[in-house]
Amino acid sequence: MTLPCCTIDGEYFQPFKLEGEDADRWISSAGPGLKRIEFLVPQANRPEAMAQIETDLPALDGVDSARVNLTGRRVAVIYREGEIEPQALIDRLGVLGYMARPFDPRETGLTKDDREGGRLLRALAVAGFAASNVMLLSVSVWSGAEDATRDLFHWLSAMIALPAVAYAGRPFFYSAVNALRLGRVNMDVPISLGVLLASLMSLFQTINGEEHAYFDASVTLLFFLLAGRYLDHLMRARARSAIAQLVSLSSEGATVIAADGSRRYVPAREIKAGMTVAVAAGDRLPADGLVSEGISDMDRSLLTGESAPEAVRPGSAVHAGELNLTAPITVEVMAAGNDTFLSELVRLMSAAEQGQSRYIQIADRLARFYSPAVHTLAAATLTGWLVLGMGWHASIMAAVAVLIITCPCALGLAVPAVQVVASGRLFRSGVMIKDGAALEKLSGVDTVIFDKTGTLTKGEPQLVSPLMVSTETLTLAAGLARASKHPLSQALVREAAKRGLTPLTVTDIAEHPGLGLSGLYQGEKLRLGSRAWCGLEESPEDKGLLEFAFRRGANTPAVFQFEDALRPEAAETVARLKQMGLAVHLLSGDREAAVSRVAAAVAIDTAVSRASPQAKLAYVDALSKAGKKVLMVGDGINDAPALAAGYTSMAPSSASDIGRTAAETVWMGESAAAVAEAVKVARRTQRIAKENFALAVGYNVLAVPLAMAGLVSPLVAAIAMSTSSIIVIANALRVGLGEAPRATAPGAKSGEADTARLRRAA
Amino acid sequence: MTGLLYLIPVALFLGGLGLAAFIWSLKAGQYDDLEGASWRILQDDDEPKP
Known part of the structure; x- marks a missing residue:
């Protein structure tokens, strides 16, 4: 092992190694002799x-410029080719x-989002x-321009509009045509x-x-509607880029040993059986x-929810996602393609997703009634005016006026x-909602199911006994x-x-996988590990606690x-959820004793x-079949099918990649309070969205009779x-x-969490 | 009314100028890092280089 050069908060880490032919894909050209590379730097979250x-x-030789993107925590560097290597930058x-870790925007699908946002923003500007x-x-026309002047103004308006x-x-137009092709009606059709x-x-x-x-009505309408559409896009893009960042942090590779003994770093997706x-x-x-060489212990908590590590030796089966x-150890890769434990779970996940009927957002549900109603009214106006003998021209004018006045401008903005506004508020408290549908669904849940390890608990053990340990014992054990x-x-x-204790320096430390540690302190032999390792009998009863024995x-x-310590505010969150009228369940892969301890602690x-x-x-399926609307909260690979x-x-955000991908909402930070907060804000959002619908529909109830009577001029x-648009927006701001509770120390905290993840990955 | 003959083109030109400026700023990536921009203005990096 090479000596680490670098520290964060006094802890050493190993800088990322840019190796293999793969290195080129991070680098792009930026003019003659110039190259551009972008890094993801999670700690670059402060202006300093x-x-x-x-x-x-x-100041380095060969570097042309460096620019930090504080929002995305990225650094873009332009350097002169041949004068400096990207590795030197890292x-x-x-x-x-x-x-720093090289970053490829294509990898996360961010560029597609950016293009879409750019298109909407340009359309909005136009x-x-x-x-x-x-x-x-x-x-000018309304204030009395007449005859030739009015015609001139109309022509000019036409040329602009x-x-x-x-x-x-x-x-x-595209969205409306697509909907009609599928035989459906969405809000874009009447628009x-x-x-x-x-x-x-x-x-x-x-x-x-x-x-x-x-003309003014048609362009103003477009302007308001595009504003609504852009807001919608912004919300999704923000959450997606935050999640993509987390994902790209952990998309790693492995060191493959070739037959001739040479070692090569390969991205995870290129690893094959054999x-x-x-x-x-x-x-x-x-x-x-299968483990081919070495003895070690595996942390399988992401896969099984089991918090106690398991010993492995040559011949033991190990799975992707376990932490060594x-x-x-060296591992002979057995499963590739469809045979891995992971892809088995992915299959379960996609089957579970297909079982779910696609959720239809409230705006589209309304569109099913809205469009036919509006079109019937317009047709009724046309026939009514014809029957009254008003002539074709006046009749068509009146019918079109109905269509214009009912154009769902406020409706398109309302949701x-x-x-x-809601997702912005949740984002500040550290909750990222992937899209509007997730927010709507969150407001409707009546049952919450928690996973234990890593979700209700921090997934990291804490010393609970003996609390009255002598300083000397603790410093010695910590030193080891x-x-x-x-x-x-x-x-x-x-x-x-x-x-506040400094661990003592212990010499001759050796790690004995599956057993524990040994070392020397002033000639005395020290041992830390399982009971057997220290010569103790196994305890007959399992209290759901993890143990380490220490012998001097x-x-x-x-x-x-x-x-396994509870997340901060775990018990309060469960209490709050119950208070909101939700049923709370605990569903874990861990041992019974450990599960019942936690269940008792948070009163589930x-x-x-x-x-x-x-x-x-x-379990989740059975509840859904019984008509329950289940919010599944989990983090592990083993939770992914249930999440879906x-x-x-x-x-x-500390969850496994697959868990974060499967979940519709991700929260940052330690505290579990985010779960209750998200449900609360979602319910409030849904109530205000419904009010907005009532306002928009109420406006139509007033305006449509006027339009049918032919009383609506362009000014009206x-x-x-x-x-109506302004009223709807003002109501939305409520x-x-x-008070929006902040995530436990925002920014800094999530930065630390990211750092911890990176450190594990590096 | 003759004022209209030049006032309207002037109004349209100015509006178009604003639109062009906005699209340029969008293309130039000025909206990519809104958080960084708000801090950048406070940086004392505009002293003449020695």
Whole structure:
């Protein structure tokens, strides 16, 4: 092992190694002789970091410029080819205390999102430009321009409005055509129809030199609707980029040992059956296989929910996602493609997803009634006016006026505006909602199922007994434990640090996988590990606690007992959820004793232990079949199928990749309070969205009779539409009112969590 | 009314200028890092280089 060069908060880490032919895919050209590379730097979350990196990196020879993106925590560096190697940049960032990892926006699908956002924003700008200019001309017409002047203004409006509608209306036209092709109706159908008819009728009026033209209505409508659409996009893009960042942090590879003994770093997706991979202590396994060399302990909590590590030796089966704790091992990869444990779970997941009927958002549900109703009204107006003998021209005008006035402007804004404000508020408290549907579903849940390890608990053990341990014993044990990555060893070191103790220096430390640690202190032999390792009898009863024994010389061994500590506010969160009228269950793969301990601590009555991924899925399915709307909260690989099967799902940001991908909502930070907060905000959001619908529909109830009676002039239409939109937006802003609890130390905390993840990955 | 002959083109030109400026700023990536931009203005990096 090479010596680490770099520290964050006094802890050493190994900078990322840019190796193999694969290195080229991070690098792009930036002009003659210039290359561009982008790094993901989770610690670059403060303005001081931005200043430091931007002054320090360009001081290196061969670096042209460095620019930090504080929002995305990325650094883009442009350097002169041949004068400096990208690895030197990573190392330099490491020396400064930043853990950098090359970043490829294509890898996370972010570029597609950016393009979509750019298109909407351009359309919004064009519609805004057209709306302001056409409105200028329309106001002149309303204030009394006549004859030739009015015709001139109408022609000018047409020249601005028609291209603008053709350009800015495309998102709606495409979506409406797609819906109609599938035989469905969405909100975009009446929108497209209203906008197109308003433009065409106004053109017709202009050609005939008539008085009323609705160009201003059609472009203003587009402007408001595009604003709603862009807000909707922003919300999804924000959550997606945050999640993509987490994912790209952990998309790792493994060191493959070739037949000739040479070692090569290969990205995880290129690993195939038959390869031999070396897994260092502290690394996660990249694939399923059999241990061929070495003895170690595996942390399988992400897979099984079991918090106690398991010993493995040559011949033991190991699975992707397990964390190698004590010693380096080599693994012969057995399963590739469809045979891995992971892909078995992925199959279960997709089956579970298919079983779910696609959720239809409230706006689209409304569209099913709205469009036919509106079109019937327009047709009724047309026939009514014809029957009354008003002539074709006047009748068509009245019918089109109905379509324009009912164009769901406020409806198109009502939901996105509320959801954006709500997701912004949740984002500040550390909750990322993947889309609006997730928010709507969250408001409807009546049952919450928690996983235990890593979800209700932190997934890291804490010393609970004996609390009255002598300082000397603890400092000695911690000195020995410092050398190990075993979760219990790290818990001992943390405990010592918490009490302000400095671990003593222990020499000749050796790790004995499956047993424990041994070392020397002033000639005395020390041992830390299982009861057997220290010469103790196994305890007959299982209290659901994890244990480490410690022996000094020939003294009687001391037994440290550990418990997987609850997340902060776990009990309060369960209480709050119950108070909101939700049923709360606990569903875990861990031992019965451990599960019932946690269930008692947070006051959950319904607890299931030793549940396999299949059993978890079946449990959630059974509840769904019984008509319950289940919010599944879990983090592990073993929870993924259940997450996909739930009505909706949440995962902490510390969850496995597959867990985070399966969940519809991800929360950052330690505290479990985010779960209750998300449900609360979602319910409030849904209530305000419904109010907004009532307002929008109420406006139509008033305006439609006027339009049917032929009393709606372009001026009335413009005023009615703008007012209803503004009222709806003002109402939406109410979601953001009131105290939004912040995530436990935002930014800094999540940065630390990311750092911890990276450290494990590096 | 003759004022209209030049006022309308002027209004449209100015509006178009604003639109072009916005689209340029969008293309130039000025909206990519809204958080960083708000801090960047406070940085004292505009002293003349020695």
